[in-house]
Amino acid sequence: MKSKILVTGGLGFIGSHTVVALQQQGFEVVIIDNLSNSSIDVLAGITKITQTTPEFVNIDLRNKDAVIDFFEKYQDITGVIHFAASKAVGESVENPLLYYENNLSTLIYILQQLSKKNKASFIFSSSCTVYGQADNLPITENAPVKKAMSPYGNTKQIGEEIIMDTCKVYPSLKAISLRYFNPIGAHPSTEIGELPIGTPQNLVPFITQTAIGKREQLSVFGNDYPTSDGTCVRDYIHVVDLAQAHVVALKKLMEEEALGKNYDVFNLGTGKGNSVLEVIQSFERSTGEKLPFKIVDRREGDITAAYADTNKANTGLNWRAEHSLDEALKSAWKWEKKVFKNED
Numbered sequence: 613m614k615s616k617i618l619v620t621g622g623l624g625f626i627g628s629h630t631v632v633a634l635q636q637q638g639f640e641v642v643i644i645d646n647l648s649n650s651s652i653d654v655l656a657g658i659t660k661i662t663q664t665t666p667e668f669v670n671i672d673l674r675n676k677d678a679v680i681d682f683f684e685k686y687q688d689i690t691g692v693i694h695f696a697a698s699k700a701v702g703e704s705v706e707n708p709l710l711y712y713e714n715n716l717s718t719l720i721y722i723l724q725q726l727s728k729k730n731k732a733s734f735i736f737s738s739s740c741t742v743y744g745q746a747d748n749l750p751i752t753e754n755a756p757v758k759k760a761m762s763p764y765g766n767t768k769q770i771g772e773e774i775i776m777d778t779c780k781v782y783p784s785l786k787a788i789s790l791r792y793f794n795p796i797g798a799h800p801s802t803e804i805g806e807l808p809i810g811t812p813q814n815l816v817p818f819i820t821q822t823a824i825g826k827r828e829q830l831s832v833f834g835n836d837y838p839t840s841d842g843t844c845v846r847d848y849i850h851v852v853d854l855a856q857a858h859v860v861a862l863k864k865l866m867e868e869e870a871l872g873k874n875y876d877v878f879n880l881g882t883g884k885g886n887s888v889l890e891v892i893q894s895f896e897r898s899t900g901e902k903l904p905f906k907i908v909d910r911r912e913g914d915i916t917a918a919y920a921d922t923n924k925a926n927t928g929l930n931w932r933a934e935h936s937l938d939e940a941l942k943s944a945w946k947w948e949k950k951v952f953k954n955e956d
């Protein structure tokens with residue numbers, strides 16, 4: 613009997629890659645997505661890879677009654693991976709209430725339903741943004757959570773606290789927060805990837821759209837940071853590695869009897885930091901494409917450097933990132949060419 617897992621935001625970038633990994637590892641998947649930042653076409657992409665179409669329910673998780681009805685209908689769901697949230701840092705500054713409502717009320721409604729069950733496993737999509745500019749690198753899970761630089765980051769911090777407090781009261785609920793570093797790349801099949809909705813805020817989709825000619829040139833936001841070449845350093849992790857970590861974390865919760873504690877946190881990164889210029893060099897080297905760019909002023913809110921200490925995930929989840937930066941960028945480029953061809 614396959615375990616049935618709910619993946620909220622399962623038509624999104626990381627969500628869709630996780631659905632594929634779940635299906636390939638024997639889970640039955642139900643997706644909830646309100647299509648606010650994804651496309652129904654992703655369902656076909658998932659099916660092309662796994663030959664199995666996950667059940668899809670179009671619910672806005674801000675509708676509490678809809679969430680209650682869902683869990684009454686799907687009594688057999690005991691595992692949830694919760695991706696559904698708004699995630700644009702800049703937008704969250706302009707529209708904080710949208711972010712607090714969408715990212716927190718939805719989390720609360722789901723936890724209210726899971727807490728009624730005599731056994732439930734919950735994986736939360738969190739972010740290294742909770743660390744702000746960490747005092748020490750690489751960043752461990754014990755690094756202090758700093759005052760969030762944006763409402764988006766604050767919803768991740770508050771979200772983790774809501775889960776932690778809930779787990780204290782409901783021992784039947786076991787949960788893990790996964791703090792992503794910088795997810796990039798696309799599935800090797802090029803059937804799924806990061807959808808080009810609007811102007812890319814993140815580095816790698818802007819790079820691939822520049823290389824394919826959709827954007828004139830990449831603006832590098834500052835080269836006067838205290839780093840090897842003056843540009844910011846991040847830990848870029850292949851989305852396929854990130855997806856696998858979710859399956860491993862869920863299995864840990866569902867299969868292990870006592871975690872000892874029923875709440876834990878793991879960093880998900882490669883453990884390696886690369887500067888923006890190094891990413892550009894890696895992209896050019898791995899694709900053979902020349903990337904036009906210019907150095908401009910710093911972007912408000914950017915931190916200098918962040919990369920993960922991966923020991924806890926390596927040992928606690930028996931998981932480590934397997935793809936190199938070159939491989940991730942090559943997969944992003946393959947995806948960009950596929951999208952561009954389909955747009956013709």
Ligand code: WQD
Pocket residue numbers: 699701738739740741792793794795813814815816818830831832833834843844845846888911914
């Ligand atoms: C990476 C580096 C930019 C674009 C954000 C969120 C984080 C997570 C991942 C959700 C920075 C530089 C970027 C460009 C550039 N999202 N850059 N030119 O800001 O590290 O993290 O996305 O969880 O929460 O904060 O990622 O890709 O935007 O930027 O020079 O056109 O690339 O300055 O140094 P970031 P990013």
